[in-house]
Amino acid sequence: MFLQRSAAAVARRAAVSPVISPVVRRSFVVSAIRRDAKNVEPKASVNQKVKAFEEVRTEEDLIGPGAAPGSVPTDLDQSTGLERLEILGKMQGVDIFDMRPLDASRKGTLDNPIVVKSAGDEQFAGCTGYPADSHIVTWLGMTRERPIERCPECGSVYKMEYIGPQDDGHGHHDHHGYEEPKTFADYVKPQYY
Incomplete structure (x- = not known):
């Protein structure tokens, strides 16, 4: 009887031990x-x-x-x-990509817009209104050809300042005759801006 119990205990221990693959x-x-x-x-x-x-x-x-x-x-x-x-x-200690938030202490006007720096031909800026967080984020797209954009919610004006490399003179910026589609803003007289 003792041998049967010992054999069962050994079998249990052998079954529990993990098999290493x-x-x-x-x-x-x-x-x-x-x-x-x-x-x-x-x-x-x-x-x-x-x-x-x-x-x-x-x-x-x-x-x-x-x-x-x-x-x-x-x-x-x-x-x-x-x-x-x-x-x-x-x-x-140099911030390469200038990740600081935009100036939200004032409302941008045409005479004194909020400046958004860009190294590319276009830049998107998110406006949360003035005072800050007065409306949901409205994304505004600015290009080198149309650098000024106004928020439709609060009226704050943003201006893109291009800081990238100067044109190389090869005419790559014309996008092979592509013309941006006209919007209602193209028909507004400049004095109404």
Whole structure:
């Protein structure tokens, strides 16, 4: 009787113990190997000095060095392009994309509009009214050809200021003869603005 109970207990313990699949067993083996990978000599690109924001001149300067083998890369190690430029700027205290909110302390007029800076040919701005949050967000679209826009809810005037690169003289801005469709605003006399 004693042997029957012992055999049942052993069978229960054997059934409860997890069976380690080859995939799980392999991942533990690989992690043990990766743990020892920190002794490997790093590549030359990892030893690159991180350039300061002022030292960025070309697109090649915006490619990160990558992480050392066996380590987890940080955002600074693996970022490239505009993301890297933004991170380098934030490290120096420069807000590359000017993410400050627009001036909501006053209502924009034609004589003194609220200025919206843009590096592209068009820019969208969200008006919440004056005083702030007096109406739901109304999105206004401004272009280089039509830089002034008025909110239909509160009447606040916004003006796009283009700060991007100057025209290169190749005529790329004409969009191959595309003309923007006319709206009611095209027929309003300028003195009524």
